[in-house]
Amino acid sequence: MMSFKFGGNPTSLMYDLDPNAGTTIVPAPSVNYPLVGFGIIRTPSSSGKLPQGVILSCGPTASHGHPDKLQIDLFAMDDVLMPSPGINFPYDKNIRIPKWYHTTLSHNDLTVDEKSQEYLGTNSRSTAHADQTVYAPASTVGMERAWTNSAYPGVTMDRAVFMTPNYLADIYGAFSASPHKYDFAWHIRGDATTDLKFNPITFDQSINGYNWFTSARAADPSDKSLTIASTQKDKVARLHLAGGVSTQIIIGEGGIYVDDTSSDPGHKPTCPTIIQRRDNTRATIYGNALDFSNGKGDYVKDVAQEGSLDVGYGILKVTTKTGADLCFAAYRPGNYSSNGLQTDGQQAFVEMNGKEPQALYLAGGKSLFAGGASITRSGSGLAFVEKTLDGNYIVGNPSPTDATVTVTLPALKGLNAFALDANNQKGTAVTVAMAGTAMSLPLKAGARVLFVKK
Numbered sequence: 001m002m003s004f005k006f007g008g009n010p011t012s013l014m015y016d017l018d019p020n021a022g023t024t025i026v027p028a029p030s031v032n033y034p035l036v037g038f039g040i041i042r043t044p045s046s047s048g049k050l051p052q053g054v055i056l057s058c059g060p061t062a063s064h065g066h067p068d069k070l071q072i073d074l075f076a077m078d079d080v081l082m083p084s085p086g087i088n089f090p091y092d093k094n095i096r097i098p099k100w101y102h103t104t105l106s107h108n109d110l111t112v113d114e115k116s117q118e119y120l121g122t123n124s125r126s127t128a129h130a131d132q133t134v135y136a137p138a139s140t141v142g143m144e145r146a147w148t149n150s151a152y153p154g155v156t157m158d159r160a161v162f163m164t165p166n167y168l169a170d171i172y173g174a175f176s177a178s179p180h181k182y183d184f185a186w187h188i189r190g191d192a193t194t195d196l197k198f199n200p201i202t203f204d205q206s207i208n209g210y211n212w213f214t215s216a217r218a219a220d221p222s223d224k225s226l227t228i229a230s231t232q233k234d235k236v237a238r239l240h241l242a243g244g245v246s247t248q249i250i251i252g253e254g255g256i257y258v259d260d261t262s263s264d265p266g267h268k269p270t271c272p273t274i275i276q277r278r279d280n281t282r283a284t285i286y287g288n289a290l291d292f293s294n295g296k297g298d299y300v301k302d303v304a305q306e307g308s309l310d311v312g313y314g315i316l317k318v319t320t321k322t323g324a325d326l327c328f329a330a331y332r333p334g335n336y337s338s339n340g341l342q343t344d345g346q347q348a349f350v351e352m353n354g355k356e357p358q359a360l361y362l363a364g365g366k367s368l369f370a371g372g373a374s375i376t377r378s379g380s381g382l383a384f385v386e387k388t389l390d391g392n393y394i395v396g397n398p399s400p401t402d403a404t405v406t407v408t409l410p411a412l413k414g415l416n417a418f419a420l421d422a423n424n425q426k427g428t429a430v431t432v433a434m435a436g437t438a439m440s441l442p443l444k445a446g447a448r449v450l451f452v453k454k
Contacts, residue, residue, distance in 0.1 A: 030137030034059060039135045041142035044389055046165040047294035048078035054163050058130035058146035066102060067117035069130040069151045070159040071109035074168060076292040077235050082108050082188055083271060086258030096256070096268075098208055105209030105273070106255060110157060110174055110286075111183040114207050117151035134347045134363045138384050139394055139424075140165060141359050145329065145347050154178060160314075160329040162349050165389070166293040167300050169327045171314045175283040183250075184276040184286050188237055190230035192251050192272040196222075201250060213273070214254035221248040221277075225303060228274055235294055241276065242287035242305040242316065250275040283309045287316040287327075297321065306338055315339060323352025326370060342369040351386075357409065358387040374438075378404040385409055393451040394420065397443035406440040413437070415451040426450055 030053075032039040037059020045052045057071045066087075074082035085106040087097070100106050104116040119128040127150060134145035147158040155176045162169040174182050198217035203210035225243035229236055241247070252273040259269050278284050287305030291298055299320055307314035313336045316327040326341045328348040335344045346364025350357055352371060360375045361384040362368040367376045377383045381399035385407050388394060393412055397403055419427035430449050433440040441449055 030142055032132075032135045032137075034132045034135070037062075037130075039132060039144050041135075041137055041144050041161070041163045043140055043142060043163050044165050045076065045078070046299075047292060048076070050075075050078045052076040052163075052165075052292070054144070054161060054168055056132075056144045056146055056159065056161055058132045058148075060129045061119045061127070065119055066107065067104045067119040067128070067151070068107040068109055069117060069119070069128055069148045070146055070157055070172075071104075071107035072159075072161060072170075073108060074290070074292075076168075077237065077294055079232075079235075080189070081237060081292060082186070082290075083257040084108075085187075085256070100209065100212045100256060103209030103212075105183065105185055106187075106212075106257075107185070108187055109185060110172060111185065111209070112152040112155055112174070113181050114183065114204075114210060115152075116209065118153070119151065134160070136347070136361055136363045136382050136384070137398060138359075138361065138386050138396060139388055140386050141349060141351060141361060141384075143347050143349055143361055143363055145363075155180065158329070158331065160327070160347050162327045164325075164351065166320070167289050167291045167318065169289045169303075169316055169318055169325075170286070171305075171316055171327060171329045172286040172288075173284070173309065173314060173329070173331065174281075175309050175331075177282065179280045179282050182278045182281055182284060184278075186239060186274040186276075186288075186290075187255060187257070187271045188230040188239060188274065188290070189269075189271050190232040190235070190237065192228055192230050192274060194226060194228045194249070196226065196249055198251070210252075212254060213252035216250060216252040218248060218250045221246045223247070227298075230272070237294070238291040238298055238300065239274065240289045240291065240300050240303040240318075242303045244305060245278065245284060248277040248279070250277055285309075285314040287314065289316070289318045312336065313338070315341065320352075323354055325352055326350040330364075340370055343367060353387075356411065358411070360385050360407075360409075372408075373410070374406075374408045376406045385412075387411070392453075394448050395441060395443075395451070396448040398446060400445050402442070402444050404440055404442050406435075406438050408438045410437070412439060412451050414454065416454050417441075418450045418452065420448040420450040426452075 042053040073084045104111045130148035132146045136143040142163045145160040149156040158173040160171045196219040201218040205211045228239045255273045256268040291300040293299035302319040318325040344365040349361040350370040351359035357371040357373040417430040
C-alpha cells in the first residue's frame, strides 16, 4: 500500500502489511507520474532510518489543483521536512483556503509580483501546465527538471533539482522581458535562525498569502552567500543560499499546513516561510542547497553559482566535507564548460570524493566530463555511474532506448561486472570492452551493470 496524503507523508515509502510478516517498511524505488503531474526521486538517508524523497510538481492543472507548478515537497530526516500546505474541507466559507492554502506563496515555489499562479481558466478549464523535461533516477543520487511559461504570462520558469543522501540542490530560473518582483519561498519545518539582522515588515493586507502571516521580518538586501538553520528538537536542516545577486531575505511566521499524521485531526501546525526576494528583475537564477545530513558539523560547507540565460546555463557548486559537487542545467542546446565540468547535456550532476568523482549523471546529452572522469552515450539520453553505499559501483542506462555507454573512472579498474536486475539482484557476468582506460557497455533500455571487487 502506498502512503499518499498531501500535507502528510509524501509518497516515499511502501508498506508491507502482511500480518504474517509483521509491519515493515520497505524502501521504494523512485517513481514517475508525468501524466498526473509529478515525479518522485528517492535516495537512501544518511541521517535517518527511512528512505527520503523529493516530489517536483508538473503536468496539467486538475479541477482540485493548486497554483503550485514547479513546487517541491520533501521527506527527509525520517519526517516531512518541507510540506505542501495541503487542504481542508469544507471549501465554502473557509477563510484559510483563499488566504493561504490556494496561494502560490504557501508552496515551496516562486511567486511573481505577489500574485498567485493563473492555474484555472473559465469553466474550470486548465490554463497552466508544466512540462517535465528530465526524470533521472539512480540508487544513491537522482535528478529531475520541469518548466512552465503558462503559470505567469510573460514569465518562463525552469526548475532543476538534484537529490543525494545528504542534501537537495536546486537551480530555479525565472526569465522575462519585463521586470518583476520574484519571491522564492521555502517552507522548512523548525525554528529558522541566521546571523542576519532583521526588522519587522508589514504587507498589503489585501494580498492573499502575504496577509496570512502573524508576523514577518526582513533583512537588508545583500549579494552575500548565507545559511539559515531550521531546528526541530534534535534535528537541524541547513539551507545554503548562493550569493552573487542582491537578495532580500524575509521570514514570515504563521504559515500552516495539514498534518495527517497528527493525533488531533484538526491540528494545523505552523511552518516558517523563508522568502528570497529579488525586486525589479527581468531574469534571474536561484542556486540553493538544503543540507539534511543532521551531523554535528555541516555536510554542506558552501554554495556558489554561475551562469545566466545569456550564457545559456546555470551551475551550482556545492562544497561538501568530502569534495566539491557540481549541479548543471542548460537553457539552450550547446556544449558548455564551467568549473571543470564539460557537457552537452540538458542537466548533469557530478559528485566528488576529494579530487575523484564518485558519481556522474548525464541527462539529455551524449557526454559529461569532470575531474578526469567521463561518461558518454552513443545517442542523446540518460546515463550514470555511481558509487553505492556499500562501496560498489553501478553503471546504468535509465533511458527508454538502447545505447552504448562508455565510462572512464579509475575506481572501476580491476572490478568484475555483473548484470543487475530490477530487484537489485546480481545476475550473470558482463563482458566489458576496454579502450585504454575507457570501458564500453552496450546497455538495453533500463539496464544496469554492477561493478564489484574480485
